[in-house]
Amino acid sequence: MESTNTAGASAAQAPHKKLLDFVRNNRLDPAAVLESRRKDIEALASVNATLLGGLQSLVRQQAEFLCDAAADLQALSRGSQAVDGKAPAKLAEALPRSLQKAVAGARGLTDTLYKAQADSISVVGRRIAENVEEVKGILRPKQ
Secondary structure, three states: OHHHHHHHHHHHHHHHHHHHHHHHHOOOOHHHHHHHHHHHHHHHHHHHHHHHHHHHHHHHHHHHHHHHHHHHHHHHHHHHOOOOOOHHHHHHHHHHHHHHHHHHHHHHHHHHHHHHHHHHHHHHHHHHHHHHHHHHHHHOOOO
């Protein structure tokens, strides 16, 4: 049973060993390679945090929009119960306002999504540019 455990452990370490052997054999700086990967992970974490913030903002805006729509509907239903004959006029005034609110809410949601995606793409683009420069520096052999 020990032979299978050690064989499994050495097989799991094989890719890492190959990478380290490649780095050492080509006189590359292992610290620079690890630092570059660390920065990649930080960039991904930043992208995830940005997207999470955007989604949280989106959920808040949707909740506000739904609460406003529910309040408008309640106000309309209370107004339509009035017997004074002004209910159709109130309804005619309220519908365009509700439509304008809905359009403004949709624009706000779209802007939030656009900003979250643009910020994420910006982080990834910067990290790619940094990565190219780091790879150029890493691939220069030590002298």
